[in-house]
Amino acid sequence: MTSNTAQQPAAERESIWRDATFLRHFAGMWVNAFGNGVFNIVLPLLVLDRTDSFAAMGGVALATQLPKAFPGPLVGVLADRLSPRAMMLWAYLLQAALVLTIPAAAGTSTGTVWLIAAIAYTMNTVDLFARTATFVTIPRVYGDRRGKVNTAFASAWTSASVLGPAIGGLLLQVTSADVLMLLDSLTFVAIAAVVLTLGVPTEPGNTSSDRMRESVAQGIAWFRRAPGAGRFLGSIAAVAIVYAPLGTLAVFAVRDVYGEGPTEAGIVTSAAGAGLFLGTLICQRLDDRPKEPVMRRAALCMAAGSALFAVPSWIGAGAAMLVVNLCGMVYAVSRSNLIQERVPVEHLGQTMTTVQSFESAAQPVSVAAVTAVLAVAGLPGAAVFLTVFSLVGALLVLGGGRMLLPGTDAAATTTPGGKSSTSSESLTATAPMAAHGGTR
Structure with a gap:
């Protein structure tokens, strides 16, 4: 064989x-x-x-x-x-x-x-x-x-x-x-x-001649029928809530809580960049893995990193920035891969920009919430807040590996040869041809 x-x-x-x-x-x-x-x-x-x-x-x-x-x-x-x-x-x-x-x-x-x-x-x-x-x-x-x-x-x-x-x-x-x-x-x-x-x-x-309003409605209808779509968006929002206040929180911890100078603040900020880069290196080894488990483990890793903000030292803040940014990069790349793998090609752009808008909407809410938590419970309280939302992001991607994978009744299409297939299967079937320079 x-x-x-x-x-x-x-x-x-x-x-x-x-x-x-x-x-x-x-x-x-x-x-x-x-x-x-x-x-x-x-x-x-x-x-x-x-x-x-x-x-x-x-x-x-x-x-x-x-x-x-x-x-x-x-x-x-x-x-x-x-x-x-x-x-x-x-x-x-x-x-x-x-x-x-x-x-x-x-x-x-x-x-x-x-x-x-x-x-x-x-x-x-x-x-x-x-x-x-x-x-x-x-x-x-x-x-x-x-x-x-x-x-x-x-x-x-x-x-x-x-x-x-x-x-x-x-x-x-x-x-x-x-x-x-x-x-x-x-x-x-x-x-x-x-x-x-x-x-x-x-x-x-999307080569449809439908009006834009109809295309938007079709994209929304497809997404609503896709298994786990709500959990997918919920997980993305939870991770965005964790990620949004990181930089501000780290600088606040270094300068105001621990009284350190610009050198330490610079090291902590650089730790974020190092984490992002290391995350991309790890992603290269995870490319062939199922996407949902990778997203779940990345969110759990973000929870562990967020807890490091509770360590009473600027080094803890630096370690938190390194770990959370590393795992956040792994989560983000896996999320993008999942969308490209399972969303029909005619709805790819709409889905990705909707996800980005969802993340953007969650960010100011997160910054305001963390500011309020800091005022009441200090840095340990903020660490707990970020850890909890990281765990929520992980729990929401639990499942059987079918997130955003439509069933035959959700997105069935008919190929020129008369064979019925899902939109995501059609995309996969055309991928080898597209890899050689397009679909002209």
Whole structure:
């Protein structure tokens, strides 16, 4: 009998690191992520320099997060109905142009903060199109290797996001913010040029002629019928509640509770980046494992890490940041892999942006709740709060491995040969063909 491995197409068995298409894509993603890291340190410092106001910095930071709440879900619906290739190209090139307008906005005498906040909001809205288009493209271009690709891209973003701010801060000592904004703009041009070489599908995932409202209704109906959809969203919300206040809580613990200085605060913050990067390395070894058990164990690991905040030392806060971020990365990558594996291709974008909006809605609630708990029960109380929600996130993904896996009555389709199959099975069947450069 021939083994399953032997039956797989050669492209499916080949390491992604030997795939020239993937290597170009990875390099482009890393360069763009590095530019994003530089941007993330330059933008708040530019606002502070122009306004001398921490409130202004917070307002601009809030503007960068608002697109996930609106128009986030609508972006997902559009991503399912538009050409992924065109959407990625226009999104990257538009961001390249928008980032160059920030220095000009910062030079205005009035309305500086409002202009920069508006540009930041627009840039992050456009970025949602690029990221969502990339997400829906990965299964179609890389097929069954999508899990390894997701992990590799996560490692690109985490490593570049750690290096970007550090190098950006150093470069600000020898050059201007305007030059660094130009550098970030060029990284968008670079990733757009890479997209032209990837064979990204030009056909949308959802080719239905239905109105957008009807497509939204169909996506919601599919999700409601999928087993465990409510538990899936509940687990994601619980993990988001744990993750949202981590950075603020760690800095508060180091500076206000234990009275340590900026060196210790920097070490604790760096522990978060180290945890994220280590998490991506672990994900590479978990790619072939069933997704629900990995998510459950990652959430349990987050519970153990959250409990470390109760250790009466800044070292405990650093250890908590390392463990929670490591396990949070494993959870996030497994969540994305599960969505790509089981959600029909015509609803991928809508599902992912809905999940992101759900996470965004949970975050401010979490920050407010942790602030209240700190006032009443101190740091140990906050540790208990985060531990409990981590355990909730783990318990909600208990089950028989069928989360979001539709039955034949939920999403049956008919193939050209007359064979009935589920939408997720149809996606899996087309994956080997898509891995060779699209479905044209």
